[in-house]
Amino acid sequence: MAKLTITSSRWEELTTLLEDEQRLRSEYPKVAEYLDMAARLTGTGDDQVDAQFDLRFVHYMTGGSAVSPNPYWDIVEPLVNGHDGRHVVNGGREEGSARLAFAQMLLQATYAYAIPAPQTIEWIGDFCDGLPIVELGAGRGYWAAQLAHAGLTVDGYDSEPPDTAANASFPEVVGQADVWHPVADLAEFATRARPAEYVLFLCWPPGWGDAMSSDALMAFEEAGGERLVYIGEPRGGKTGNDAFFDALSARWRLESVDSHFVSWWTDADVAQGWVRA
Template structure:
């Protein structure tokens, strides 16, 4: 694992923060929570690797966009391994570790459920072929921010923009960025004019029978939409509902799958590009 490098001034900042427990808990409560729990949770068995992960976690979670435009990726990248035909974050252990599972929960709430590796961002750019993108269910707009940095045009929408209203999946927490990219509400999306001359982007649309994914796809079809990027689990998983997958099977064809997509070892998500039949 490549060691994290940082400036001496940044190292001094982190040292001062970690030595002031009251300040750490006040300014970065989730980082303090992680450090409290990490000591009692089993790691990968490689103490040096676990310590390096902890340092990355603290550095990027307290530095925000000032230290990295994609801190989520910078935190997990050293723990990505090839597992069969997939790339997963598990630290080299098929079963991961309790410590990594706890970090996963915090990172998904801080950034996004799916991990935006640079390769996946490039794959989306190729699939979109110059078309603008509309993301529904954008959460904190973390994926939208990464796509916009790749000179893609994207508008992001959510039923509960975290900087405007309470969002259970992405709660307001001290020391964390509410949104990484402007996220509009669904009333703004409803005001868009037709036709749907954009690529629809659905990243981890809710599952468990929630109709968001099928309703979004139906509205896109009715507006003449022809290209869809879907990041989530297959049918029967944690994302999408049956009607969504039935619509894909009946009226769409799978055009591309990102072979370099990175997933948490606990999830079965993938990145797919669909085109209308």
């Protein structure tokens, strides 16, 4: 397990917070909710691993960007294991655990659906080869923040920017950042000049027949776009629609796949780099 280093002053802050249940529930309701549920749910079977995960969860969820530029990764990284040639967060158990599944739900709503491991951020930078990035469906802008922190130029857009609109996937919650990077609305995206001299980034575009992914790809093609980063599940999964995958098959070529991509054990998402055929 990756070592967690906490300063004495931070230990004192956490101790004071956890001893004041009313304050914890008021300032960090999702952390309080997790701690309430965690004790009732089956964990990994290793009490020490579970306790360390709980500590990481509390430390990074309450510390935000002040304690880490990528708290999502710092919380889950120790529970990453190899399984069937993939890197998955499962705590060392093929079936994961009920406690980890509950944490997954909270973490995805707090940060992003996909996990931005540092190796994946580096892979995206290599694939973009100096081009700026435009992320559509950026959510809280968590991935955009990680890319920007790595020195990449990235603009994020969403139909419902969480800091200015109600977003069911990323609701406003006390004690959590609404956005980690500026996220503009689609009306502002529509004013961007053509041609599309940037890499289009789609991270977990909605599935179940939603046309967002295919519409975004078609507009990108019409604007002359030539490079796409797609993070999501294969055809028939939770992300993208059939028209999106049809377009990829017909007019695009898969150039790169991130072999270090980390996924939740419950998901089948991958990180792919596509170029116009």
